[in-house]
Amino acid sequence: MESTQGDTRRIALDAMGGDLGSAEVVSALRLALDEFPDLCPVTILGDEAELGPLLDQAKLSAHPKVTLHHTAEVITMGDEVMTAIKRKRDSSMLKAIELVKEGAARAVVSTGNTKILVSAGTLKLRTLAGIERPALAPVIPREGGHFILIDAGANPEAKSMHLVHNAILGSHYARMELGIEKPRVGLLTIGTEEGKGNSLINDTHEHLKALGDLVHYVGPVEGFQVFFDHVDVIVCDGFTGNICLKSWESLSKFFRNELKAQMLSSPLRRLGGMMARGAFTGLRHRIQPERYGGAPLLGLRGTVLKAHGSANRYALMNALGDASEFIRVDRTSRIEADIDRANKILRPEPVDVSEL
Amino acid sequence: MESTQGDTRRIALDAMGGDLGSAEVVSALRLALDEFPDLCPVTILGDEAELGPLLDQAKLSAHPKVTLHHTAEVITMGDEVMTAIKRKRDSSMLKAIELVKEGAARAVVSTGNTKILVSAGTLKLRTLAGIERPALAPVIPREGGHFILIDAGANPEAKSMHLVHNAILGSHYARMELGIEKPRVGLLTIGTEEGKGNSLINDTHEHLKALGDLVHYVGPVEGFQVFFDHVDVIVCDGFTGNICLKSWESLSKFFRNELKAQMLSSPLRRLGGMMARGAFTGLRHRIQPERYGGAPLLGLRGTVLKAHGSANRYALMNALGDASEFIRVDRTSRIEADIDRANKILRPEPVDVSEL
Numbered sequence: 133m134e135s136t137q138g139d140t141r142r143i144a145l146d147a148m149g150g151d152l153g154s155a156e157v158v159s160a161l162r163l164a165l166d167e168f169p170d171l172c173p174v175t176i177l178g179d180e181a182e183l184g185p186l187l188d189q190a191k192l193s194a195h196p197k198v199t200l201h202h203t204a205e206v207i208t209m210g211d212e213v214m215t216a217i218k219r220k221r222d223s224s225m226l227k228a229i230e231l232v233k234e235g236a237a238r239a240v241v242s243t244g245n246t247k248i249l250v251s252a253g254t255l256k257l258r259t260l261a262g263i264e265r266p267a268l269a270p271v272i273p274r275e276g277g278h279f280i281l282i283d284a285g286a287n288p289e290a291k292s293m294h295l296v297h298n299a300i301l302g303s304h305y306a307r308m309e310l311g312i313e314k315p316r317v318g319l320l321t322i323g324t325e326e327g328k329g330n331s332l333i334n335d336t337h338e339h340l341k342a343l344g345d346l347v348h349y350v351g352p353v354e355g356f357q358v359f360f361d362h363v364d365v366i367v368c369d370g371f372t373g374n375i376c377l378k379s380w381e382s383l384s385k386f387f388r389n390e391l392k393a394q395m396l397s398s399p400l401r402r403l404g405g406m407m408a409r410g411a412f413t414g415l416r417h418r419i420q421p422e423r424y425g426g427a428p429l430l431g432l433r434g435t436v437l438k439a440h441g442s443a444n445r446y447a448l449m450n451a452l453g454d455a456s457e458f459i460r461v462d463r464t465s466r467i468e469a470d471i472d473r474a475n476k477i478l479r480p481e482p483v484d485v486s487e488l
Numbered sequence: 489m490e491s492t493q494g495d496t497r498r499i500a501l502d503a504m505g506g507d508l509g510s511a512e513v514v515s516a517l518r519l520a521l522d523e524f525p526d527l528c529p530v531t532i533l534g535d536e537a538e539l540g541p542l543l544d545q546a547k548l549s550a551h552p553k554v555t556l557h558h559t560a561e562v563i564t565m566g567d568e569v570m571t572a573i574k575r576k577r578d579s580s581m582l583k584a585i586e587l588v589k590e591g592a593a594r595a596v597v598s599t600g601n602t603k604i605l606v607s608a609g610t611l612k613l614r615t616l617a618g619i620e621r622p623a624l625a626p627v628i629p630r631e632g633g634h635f636i637l638i639d640a641g642a643n644p645e646a647k648s649m650h651l652v653h654n655a656i657l658g659s660h661y662a663r664m665e666l667g668i669e670k671p672r673v674g675l676l677t678i679g680t681e682e683g684k685g686n687s688l689i690n691d692t693h694e695h696l697k698a699l700g701d702l703v704h705y706v707g708p709v710e711g712f713q714v715f716f717d718h719v720d721v722i723v724c725d726g727f728t729g730n731i732c733l734k735s736w737e738s739l740s741k742f743f744r745n746e747l748k749a750q751m752l753s754s755p756l757r758r759l760g761g762m763m764a765r766g767a768f769t770g771l772r773h774r775i776q777p778e779r780y781g782g783a784p785l786l787g788l789r790g791t792v793l794k795a796h797g798s799a800n801r802y803a804l805m806n807a808l809g810d811a812s813e814f815i816r817v818d819r820t821s822r823i824e825a826d827i828d829r830a831n832k833i834l835r836p837e838p839v840d841v842s843e844l
Contacts, residue, residue: 355734
């Protein structure tokens with residue numbers, strides 16, 4: 133069952149390292165195969181002794197689209213980045229990336245340690261032509277829809293050109309994932325007058341304006357606009373983006389706990405809460421959507437989808453669907469063409485004097 | 489009624505520029521005088537033609553603690569920072585700061601334009617000895633209490649020493665406002681292992697560890713920990729802090745709107761919602777507290793309290809109470825002593841060779 137030959141339009145699914153364990157990952161695979169008839173074939177990586185029985189129960193052992201790839205090691209949340217990448221070559225996460233590097237697969241889906249996934253993905257899969265750093269791009273719910281936050285933590289010390297590339301990568305992802313042909317791109321900052329913010333923002337603002345129709349840049353976006361219908365792609369450095377994303381999750385959790393405590397604090401409230409239960413379920417689905425199961429690490433030769441550590445089977449099912457979509461609708465050449473145009477506009481090549 | 493002589497332990501209240509108008513400010517003053525018997529005397533600044541009648545209605549015209557100071561101009565949200573500071577000298581906000589500079593008052597309370605308040609406060613009132621930049625420090629609700637975020641936007645291009653000073657300023661404010669003798673201080677970043685984050689964070693982390701008992705530094709804090717009971721003071725640069733604060737407000741508003749829409753989407757939910765109404769009120773008070781009516785601009789010679797533009801009478805009442813507290817419990821000398829110790833530890837003075 134080790135074979136990953138033949139069709140290379142294949143997803144490498146890291147079954148280990150998620151909070152809910154590999155059984156949840158196998159359930160997700162079962163759901164994805166039923167939900168998406170044209171799902172790309174999947175190589176599921178992890179401990180054979182653990183996954184074998186689970187695949188049997190799920191009637192997937194003999195499934196034509198499912199291949200089991202045994203790996204002996206597991207990367208944990210506690211692992212140090214470089215140590216894990218050097219020492220745990222036979223882990224499900226690193227082998228999954230390896231399969232993409234070898235061309236035996238085109239996309240990785242993993243719930244594992246973000247820092248290690250980002251570092252290993254960047255080291256093993258090269259970046260696209262003209263791009264220096266990849267960016268993590270989660271889809272986040274807001275009034276009337278969703279927006280893409282890029283970068284959510286892959287590149288904490290971003291340079292202006294990195295943010296420009298994020299704007300291009302985010303725009304292409306918005307076209308594919310949100311189905312918006314001309315996504316509005318905003319630059320996250322603290323003052324919407326020109327010249328406000330910091331030097332990185334000011335430089336990037338000028339660069340984005342210089343791109344013309346390459347990116348539909350609508351200008352700076354302030355924090356108070358984020359969750360309302362202003363832009364479809366929010367560009368920021370990985371430091372700001374990661375703190376925002378994580379603190380938004382923290383705040384949502386705090387809300388839910390407080391609201392729950394308030395609803396349970398009297399019999400009347402409890403009864404009212406039961407009658408209105410549907411509203412809370414509805415809200416939960418808006419605030420914590422499983423619809424976008426994974427955040428892609430954009431800018432690499434190959435797709436890497438990072439699912440939340442606590443992603444359940446539905447989130448992972450959708451991550452698998454997205455991975456298939458990434459493989460099917462390969463935008464690489466269009467992205468590289470846009471990046472090349474942007475780099476030429478912002479870093480014009482020196483004139484060759486011999487040609488004068 | 490122009491006199492601001494006599495007791496200089498006085499609050500300068502900017503009555504103009506708030507979203508709810510000067511009537512709300514006068515109501516806040518009435519409430520504060522009733523709520524806090526030992527409230528410091530207040531000079532209310534704004535258009536006499538507008539404020540005079542409002543003070544009459546509120547029976548405050550002849551109040552021994554209330555002085556009206558007429559100003560002809562108003563600073564609006566649209567004003568450019570330096571233009572306003574140069575041209576609108578006779579505005580309620582700038583005059584209020586002027587009164588503190590002259591020694592006719594010790595604290596400013598304003599709902600006006602944050603950027604202008606921060607810039608004017610910094611330019612007109614000098615910073616405390618050893619401090620280069622002031623910091624904005626709102627109090628924010630979290631699981632089991634509140635935390636102080638410093639800096640929320642005063643200093644978007646912070647250096648490591650600025651963050652160290654924020655840690656000291658925030659600790660003193662936590663002692664006064666939250667009543668915590670040994671507040672836990674955390675450094676907001678993206679990875680809790682040492683060496684993660686960016687160079688500013690890494691330098692600051694080493695500096696804070698070097699301070700010994702000067703600051704109760706418990707280490708880096710990640711976004712996911714922010715709204716849970718980990719630290720009492722969260723230190724960050726003004727760029728990150730302002731984006732966080734504003735986006736948290738945006739998310740709270742989005743959350744409330746979504747929940748409301750969900751609750752109204754069926755008769756059963758509507759009825760349940762009415763029965764549980766108390767829970768939503770309770771939640772609103774936790775999430776959008778009026779208890780901490782204003783965010784102080786710390787590090788200046790004189791108190792500047794920035795109330796939210798949409799602050800209502802209760803928020804402003806508490807801002808006035810806080811301003812009184814700042815004047816009564818003046819921690820300036822203790823803060824300057826701590827700053828001096830920190831600067832000596834981190835920037836040891838060169839040895840005077842002549843003394844060897």
